[in-house]
Every structure is written in structure tokens, then in C-alpha cells.
Amino acid sequence: MDNKHYLSIDIGGTFIKYGVLDHSGNIISKNKKRTSRNIDDxxxxxxxxxxxxxxxxxGIGISxxxxxxxxxGVIYGGGNLTFLxxxxxxxxxxxxxxxxxxxENDGKSAALAEMWLGNLQDVDDGAAIILGTGIGGGIVLNKKLRKGKHYSAGEISFMINKSEEKSDLKFHGFNASAVRMVKTIGEYLGLSDPLDGEAVFKSIISGNDFANQVFINYCDSIAELINNIQCTLELEKYVIGGGISTNKILVEGIENSFNRLRMRExxxxxxxHSPIIQATKFNNDANLYGALYNLLLDEETIDIIKNNENMGD
Structure with missing residues (x-):
């Protein structure tokens, strides 16, 4: 079974990323293509x-x-891809x-990647928080991914932190959207592309007052989210992922906000208990690893692959 290759597919809002991996998680090849806008395509x-x-x-693993x-093997809701x-x-x-x-769900796939080969290895209880258009998440308890009876465990986007809001902004995943934060700063700066994350983070690092305040408010919101999860589950470690997490100041900012919150209270x-907060090991390829690991953990899959091998003997 160690010589087998698998196809991992990550269905994202903008791209479908896919790669061939071996049983140990080595990527043999990878590619991507634009995500179509209807189910048939x-x-x-x-x-x-x-x-x-x-x-x-x-075998094939899908995120x-x-x-x-x-x-x-059914997708409900589909996030931004409602046709799913x-x-x-x-x-x-x-x-x-x-x-x-x-x-598997994309947030849970990222958590599986970190459990298998990343920064949640050897952690009994932890969480992956993936920052993007919304907030994806995966909770690890007793070294196992917590899915929930109805598969909604870890859906931290839907935790309410602004109950007075009439719109979807009452939910953490909407008012603490990384994309929304970047766009707010980008529009203020008058960027031709308000979602130019590189330019936005340059403005934060260079000390632009408006950009810094929006960034601090964002980090405060994520720190509050971590605190609320921590009060319920007492986890050892939180790993922060998503494209935005490649900027080192993000995790530092969240950690600073978390420490300030504890100092005030x-x-x-x-x-x-105060947990460890750090970046994920994997960023853009996390869901390729996690989708494969989810496939390999499936007992039915293991039995089928073994049977196929025996038939070939």
C-alpha cells in the first residue's frame, strides 16, 4: 500500500486545486484550474x-x-458555492x-493536515482556525477530529459575537472576515485592487494609522473567538491558517490581542489556561494533505485498497 498514489482535490471558491500524493503525503505533482460557477460544469x-x-x-480525497x-459523501450548503x-x-x-x-469540509481538512504532518502533531486537544472569506475550523479532541453527530462541529463562522446586528454581520465569520478586513483597508487606500493583500499589509507594517486600527480590531476579534473556544474546550494549541496567515504579523497580532485581553481580565x-497560538505549517496546500488523510483514515477505503492489492498478488 505504501507505493500507492492518490488524487487530492480541493474545491475552492476561486480555484480547484489538485495533486497526486503518495501514502506518506509527498506531493508528486499538482495543478489548479478556475472553479466553474454551476454544478454541471x-x-x-x-x-x-x-x-x-x-x-x-x-483513491480520491476531496476537500x-x-x-x-x-x-x-454529501455536501450541504456549499459555502460560497451554493450550487453544491x-x-x-x-x-x-x-x-x-x-x-x-x-x-471532508475544507476547514476540517486543514485541521487533518496539521494533525497528520503539521503543527498539531502530538497534540491531544487543539484547533485549526482558517481565515478567509469566512472562518473555517477544525477541532481536535483526544487526537481525533471532532465532526459532531450532524457534522457541524467546528463551524465557528456561525458563532455570534454581535447579537445586535440585523444582518449576517452578527456572525463571527462575517464580521471577522479576513477578506472584509483587507478590502476595508484597500478601499481606504484607494488601491486599484482593494483585495491586494500584499499592498494592504505593507501599509500596516509602514504604520498607516487607519490600516493599523482596522488590523488591530480584526486581531482583537479573532482573539475573542479563541478565548470563547478556550473557555469551553481548554485546548493546548491553536494554529492559524489561510492565505492571509503567510504574513507573520498576523499571528503575532492575534497573539498580542489575546494577551491584552487576558491582561484586562x-x-x-x-x-x-492560556494556549499556544501559532501559524499552520501548511498554507495553500493544506487541504490537499487533509483530503488525502481523511481518505486514508476511512476504514472502508483501507479495506478496499488492501483487497485490491491481494487480488493483484
Missing amino acids: LLFDLSEIVEKQSEHIS APGKVDTRE DNCPIVSILQDKYKIPIAV PLLQKSI
Whole structure:
């Protein structure tokens, strides 16, 4: 089984990223293509990706937005890709290609990547927080990913921190959106592309007052989120990921905000254990690793691969 290769697919809002990995998580090859805007085109694109590799792979791991029923292989909601709602993606592809396939939520996939080969290795209880358009998450308890009976554990985007808001801004994932933070600063600076993260972070580092205040407020919001999870679960470590996390000042800013929060509230210092906060090991490729690990953890998949090997003996 160690010589087998697998196809990992990460369905994102902008790109479908995909790669061939071996059983140890080494990436053999990878590529990406624009995400289509309707279900028929997306399924066609996935089939095209699979067919290029189908003779050389033993299984397919998929990471997708939305709530994912990993047992039935169905995506609900679909995040920003609402056309994925109620899509039985595993059965569609499995009926066609007759190989093991597993799907997992994108935030949970990132957590699985960190559990397997990243900064949550050897951590009993931890969390991955993925900052982007919303906030993805994966909770690890007793060295296992917590999914929940209805697969909604770790959906931290929907934690409410501004109950007075009438709109979706009452939810953490909307008012503490990394994309929203970058866009707010980018528009203030008059950038031709308000979502130019590199230019936005340069303005923060250079000391622009407005940019710094928006950034601090953002870090404060994420620190409050970590505190609220910590009060409930007492985790050892939080790893912060997402494209924005490649900027070192982000994790430093969140850690500073978290420490300020505890300094302001002596009861927190006395009552609640302070966790480690650091960046994820993996950034853009995290979900490729996590999708594969989810596939390899699936007992049915393991049995099928072993049976296929025995038939070849």
C-alpha cells in the first residue's frame, strides 16, 4: 500500500486545486484550474481531472466548502458555492470510477493536515482556525477530529459575537472576515485592487494609522473567538491558517490581542489556561494533505485498497 498514489482535490471558491500524493503525503505533482460557477460544469471539470490520473491512482480525497456528511459523501450548503448544496459528490464519482473516494469540509481538512504532518502533531486537544472569506475550523479532541453527530462541529463562522446586528454581520465569520478586513483597508487606500493583500499589509507594517486600527480590531476579534473556544474546550494549541496567515504579523497580532485581553481580565488569567497560538505549517496546500488523510483514515477505503492489492498478488 505504501507505493500507492492518490488524487487530492480541493474545491475552492476561486480555484480547484489538485495533486497526486503518495501514502506518506509527498506531493508528486499538482495543478489548479478556475472553479466553474454551476454544478454541471464543476462535475465535468472534476471528471476531466480524474480521468487524466485514473490509471495511476488508488483513491480520491476531496476537500469542499459547506457542511459535509462524510458518511454519505454529501455536501450541504456549499459555502460560497451554493450550487453544491445537496450534492452527493462521492456517489457521483464513485459510480463512474469504481475507486475509494472520501470528502471532508475544507476547514476540517486543514485541521487533518496539521494533525497528520503539521503543527498539531502530538497534540491531544487543539484547533485549526482558517481565515478567509469566512472562518473555517477544525477541532481536535483526544487526537481525533471532532465532526459532531450532524457534522457541524467546528463551524465557528456561525458563532455570534454581535447579537445586535440585523444582518449576517452578527456572525463571527462575517464580521471577522479576513477578506472584509483587507478590502476595508484597500478601499481606504484607494488601491486599484482593494483585495491586494500584499499592498494592504505593507501599509500596516509602514504604520498607516487607519490600516493599523482596522488590523488591530480584526486581531482583537479573532482573539475573542479563541478565548470563547478556550473557555469551553481548554485546548493546548491553536494554529492559524489561510492565505492571509503567510504574513507573520498576523499571528503575532492575534497573539498580542489575546494577551491584552487576558491582561484586562484578571479572572481569565486565574481561571482559564492560556494556549499556544501559532501559524499552520501548511498554507495553500493544506487541504490537499487533509483530503488525502481523511481518505486514508476511512476504514472502508483501507479495506478496499488492501483487497485490491491481494487480488493483484
